[in-house]
Amino acid sequence: MRSSLRNLATTGAVIAFAVSTSVFAASVPAAAPAAASGEPVPLAETVPSDLPRNARPTHYRIEVTPDAQKLTFTGTVSIDLTVFIASDALTLHGNGLTVSAAKLVAANGTQIALQTTADDKAQTLRFAAGKQIAPGKYRLEVNYGGKIGTQPSGLFALDYPDKRTGKDVRGLFTQFEAPDARRFVPSFDEPSYKATFDLTAVVPADRMAVSNMPVKGQEMLPGGLKRVVFATTPKMSSYLLFFGMGDFERSAKKAADGVEVGIVSPTGSGAKADYARDGLAQILPWFDDYFGVKFPLPKLDNIAAPGSSQFFGAMENWGAIMTFERILLLDPAVTSPSGKQSIYSVQAHETAHQWFGDLVTMAWWDDIWLNEGFASWMADKVTDHFNPEWNWKLNGVDGREGAMALDALPTTHPVVQKIRTVSEMEQAFDSITYQKGQAVISMLEDYVSADTWRAGMQTYMRNHAFSNTSSRDLWAAMESAGGKDVDLIAEAFTHTPGVPLLRVNVSACADGKTRLDLTQDAFSLDPSTRNGEKPTWPMPLLIRAGNGEPMRHLMSGRTESLTVDSCDAVLVNAGQLGYYRTLYDAKALDALVSAFGSLAPIDQYGLLRDNLSLSLAGYQDMSAGLRLLASVPGTADATLAGKVIGQWEGVYGLLEDARVKAKLAARISKTWAPRLDKLGFDPVAGEPLTDTKLRAQLIDTLGSIGDKRVVAEARRRLQGLAADPKSLDGPLKGTWLGVAATNATRADWDLLRQQAAKATSFVERQLYYTDLGMVRDEAIAKDALALAISGTPDATSASQIITTVGRAHPEMTFDFVREHQAAIDGLIEHSGRARFFARIVASSTNPEMVGKIEAYAATLPADEAKPVVQALTGLKERLANRPRQRVEVAAWVKKAK
Numbered sequence: 027m028r029s030s031l032r033n034l035a036t037t038g039a040v041i042a043f044a045v046s047t048s049v050f051a052a053s054v055p056a057a058a059p060a061a062a063s064g065e066p067v068p069l070a071e072t073v074p075s076d077l078p079r080n081a082r083p084t085h086y087r088i089e090v091t092p093d094a095q096k097l098t099f100t101g102t103v104s105i106d107l108t109v110f111i112a113s114d115a116l117t118l119h120g121n122g123l124t125v126s127a128a129k130l131v132a133a134n135g136t137q138i139a140l141q142t143t144a145d146d147k148a149q150t151l152r153f154a155a156g157k158q159i160a161p162g163k164y165r166l167e168v169n170y171g172g173k174i175g176t177q178p179s180g181l182f183a184l185d186y187p188d189k190r191t192g193k194d195v196r197g198l199f200t201q202f203e204a205p206d207a208r209r210f211v212p213s214f215d216e217p218s219y220k221a222t223f224d225l226t227a228v229v230p231a232d233r234m235a236v237s238n239m240p241v242k243g244q245e246m247l248p249g250g251l252k253r254v255v256f257a258t259t260p261k262m263s264s265y266l267l268f269f270g271m272g273d274f275e276r277s278a279k280k281a282a283d284g285v286e287v288g289i290v291s292p293t294g295s296g297a298k299a300d301y302a303r304d305g306l307a308q309i310l311p312w313f314d315d316y317f318g319v320k321f322p323l324p325k326l327d328n329i330a331a332p333g334s335s336q337f338f339g340a341m342e343n344w345g346a347i348m349t350f351e352r353i354l355l356l357d358p359a360v361t362s363p364s365g366k367q368s369i370y371s372v373q374a375h376e377t378a379h380q381w382f383g384d385l386v387t388m389a390w391w392d393d394i395w396l397n398e399g400f401a402s403w404m405a406d407k408v409t410d411h412f413n414p415e416w417n418w419k420l421n422g423v424d425g426r427e428g429a430m431a432l433d434a435l436p437t438t439h440p441v442v443q444k445i446r447t448v449s450e451m452e453q454a455f456d457s458i459t460y461q462k463g464q465a466v467i468s469m470l471e472d473y474v475s476a477d478t479w480r481a482g483m484q485t486y487m488r489n490h491a492f493s494n495t496s497s498r499d500l501w502a503a504m505e506s507a508g509g510k511d512v513d514l515i516a517e518a519f520t521h522t523p524g525v526p527l528l529r530v531n532v533s534a535c536a537d538g539k540t541r542l543d544l545t546q547d548a549f550s551l552d553p554s555t556r557n558g559e560k561p562t563w564p565m566p567l568l569i570r571a572g573n574g575e576p577m578r579h580l581m582s583g584r585t586e587s588l589t590v591d592s593c594d595a596v597l598v599n600a601g602q603l604g605y606y607r608t609l610y611d612a613k614a615l616d617a618l619v620s621a622f623g624s625l626a627p628i629d630q631y632g633l634l635r636d637n638l639s640l641s642l643a644g645y646q647d648m649s650a651g652l653r654l655l656a657s658v659p660g661t662a663d664a665t666l667a668g669k670v671i672g673q674w675e676g677v678y679g680l681l682e683d684a685r686v687k688a689k690l691a692a693r694i695s696k697t698w699a700p701r702l703d704k705l706g707f708d709p710v711a712g713e714p715l716t717d718t719k720l721r722a723q724l725i726d727t728l729g730s731i732g733d734k735r736v737v738a739e740a741r742r743r744l745q746g747l748a749a750d751p752k753s754l755d756g757p758l759k760g761t762w763l764g765v766a767a768t769n770a771t772r773a774d775w776d777l778l779r780q781q782a783a784k785a786t787s788f789v790e791r792q793l794y795y796t797d798l799g800m801v802r803d804e805a806i807a808k809d810a811l812a813l814a815i816s817g818t819p820d821a822t823s824a825s826q827i828i829t830t831v832g833r834a835h836p837e838m839t840f841d842f843v844r845e846h847q848a849a850i851d852g853l854i855e856h857s858g859r860a861r862f863f864a865r866i867v868a869s870s871t872n873p874e875m876v877g878k879i880e881a882y883a884a885t886l887p888a889d890e891a892k893p894v895v896q897a898l899t900g901l902k903e904r905l906a907n908r909p910r911q912r913v914e915v916a917a918w919v920k921k922a923k
Contacts, residue, residue: 103166334352
């Protein structure tokens with residue numbers, strides 16, 4: 027589903043191909059077959075629903091006429107449906123829609139006029155017949171109208187500078203996940219009510235319209251309009267419907283499987299679409315082969331939306347992915363090396379959804395992880411396959427750590443979570459859904475073998491194509507393919523919240539054998555929860571001693587003992603695919619530190635991240651994690667080096683004492699500045715992308731810790747913009763701007779603001795605006811907050827300024843937002859407001875914030891307050907642990923050589 031992304035500094039190199047700017051109109055093959063033939067049946071009682079179970083749709087015919095300037099639209103819909111139970115009314119979803127006429131037409135042609143009542147709270151429309159509607163087949167016809175929003179939900183508008191003239195133009199897009207198709211059309215807006223869709227749009231004749239399927243026909247109309255008719259979709263859930271309209275161009279090519287893939291982007295994008303287009307053509311056939319089911323639509327577009335959301339980056343509409351421009355178009359002027367990687371991996375995530383989520387869809391939002399966890403896992407798999415030089419697997423460690431940071435708090439939830447309200451749907455897209463889901467899948471695949479896992483996946487796709495499933499359907503498919511214990515392990519890790527902790531004690535080696543005594547526990551960031559009864563997980567272990575063959579073992583008891591035939595250092599969780607923390611005794615950890623240089627990069631990074639987290643939580647002294655971090659030399663693999671330098675920046679950020687910070691900064695610079703010297707400040711033609719990315723990471727971290735040479739260079743390059751606004755163009759633009767902004771003087775900040783006002787690219791403009799919020803100087807940061815609500819930046823840039831200021835000034839930002847609540851509410855989609863507040867206070871360590879956050883949480887309904895309560899829990903954890911962390915880091919810094 028929606029790709030949740032951090033904000034990315036954007037750019038890199040371009041591969042040039044010819045661009046087609048014509049409206050896509052193709053001869054259309056027959057729509058993909060529906061699910062197994064048969065009459066529709068009522069929704070199962072086991073599937074939650076907001077609607078009565080008395081009817082079910084089979085087909086929608088929608089015609090929509092948007093007025094982009096007035097931000098309104100009118101529409102008609104004709105829904106073929108079956109009524110199962112005699113009823114006096116039909117209830118569908120509708121949110122913000124005004125119905126002008128409605129009638130029900132029976133199979134024999136009899137018409138029944140309907141009276142419509144809207145329930146705004148329930149987001150439903152009740153169509154009353156005034157008499158009993160007998161069971162049978164009908165057609166519901168509705169004339170209605172609605173509003174076009176300015177936030178990414180329902181049908182919404184985005185204003186952006188035209189790439190040729192710089193003048194603002196407007197595009198329309200839709201975002202329906204989770205519950206927002208009902209803002210576009212009266213519908214059975216739940217995933218289990220699958221149907222086919224015919225969409226027609228009346229749009230300006232000089233604009234391109236795009237939807238899930240190719241254009242089937244066009245008709246010119248009076249008044250400079252045209253009617254665009256799209257081909258019939260396969261059977262799908264309502265949240266996957268898409269409509270877009272604007273001054274667009276389309277760059278397309280045939281993939282190896284015969285499907286046409288295209289990037290739809292604002293006119294003037296040109297070659298910026300080539301990298302994504304060629305990646306899409308590469309990824310799609312690979313998924314055909316992996317899933318054993320060919321992509322069932324005749325085309326797959328990815329539509330570049332020139333804007334952003336703080337809460338999602340892309341959406342997997344079937345056949346018409348929508349992705350915000352900064353992570354789809356490769357712009358040599360601003361796309362960073364990490365941005366280039368994100369273009370590939372995010373598109374891979376959304377393409378994986380075309381099978382896992384679109385072809386086969388969860389029955390209800392409880393199983394949203396089936397969509398997101400699997401798409402994240404498949405995206406990493408295909409990204410690593412086609413880009414082995416990126417060492418992409420190391421990102422799995424970051425994902426695991428991100429999930430565990432949330433999963434180890436008392437406010438955690440199971441992967442399979444109970445979701446009943448609209449607010450709960452919106453808040454389900456968190457790191458447990460994505461990253462824990464992905465980690466559990468990776469662990470299971472490794473346990474049963476990649477071949478067995480793939481066979482089970484193909485069975486699952488074949489058996490459930492065009493229908494809905496629950497998690498148990500997937501486990502059954504895996505078991506049928508020979509995946510022993512899959513159901514046992516999966517049920518435990520997806521239904522039991524929390525992070526397993528494996529305590530490992532290693533005996534002295536005797537006769538060439540080493541005994542391991544293993545004890546299960548639960549890892550918690552809250553010391554008060556560490557006593558009492560703990561769950562027991564069936565834990566798949568992969569244990570390696572030295573360079574020997576790993577030993578696989580399924581640990582099912584609270585305590586177990588194993589023997590390995592080696593006296594070498596023992597690594598539990600070799601390959602870093604197990605979802606658990608490993609706490610070694612002192613002797614075992616000493617041995618691993620000694621052998622650290624011989625470990626694979628994935629094990630080096632996983633071991634040091636695991637031990638840093640255990641140290642931060644107080645299970646061991648900070649020195650245990652820090653000595654592993656210090657064991658990575660400045661000459662390490664580029665991907666590993668980049669991640670390690672980021673960890674050093676995090677440790678530096680823990681400290682307050684200026685003398686300790688200076689000493690740690692000197693140590694970091696001593697180890698890592700030579701690597702930057704070797705790479706140089708500027709990219710080298712033909713160098714590996716990983717080197718370009720490492721250079722950016724080194725500049726960013728060294729600038730963050732105050733390295734005088736890097737900071738001075740950043741300010742020098744910033745000043746160059748006054749004479750030449752393009753002087754910083756290139757893959758390091760965002761990096762240098764970030765360092766300069768963080769250390770900005772008033773004059774520096776004013777220059778950044780001037781550049782933001784001049785920018786003719788939306789991505790570049792947003793980059794400048796975001797940087798304006800990075801300033802450490804508190805007085806200037808206050809001006810950044812004032813700028814955010816001045817009306818000058820667009821809404822998404824303004825909200826990003828505020829959250830960026832919150833990183834260095836959380837308390838000031840929180841107070842500002844509460845004081846200007848009404849103005850700021852207009853900058854953020856309603857469903858994201860609680861998460862917006864949670865982000866603002868994510869770095870706070872001020873005890874006074876506890877009461878403030880509690881007071882704010884009390885103003886929210888319980889189902890909306892969850893992110894704020896999680897942020898409050900995180901703050902309490904930091905208040906409990908940060909003093910000890912600082913003391914122990916300072917002690918290590920003073921002793922370290």
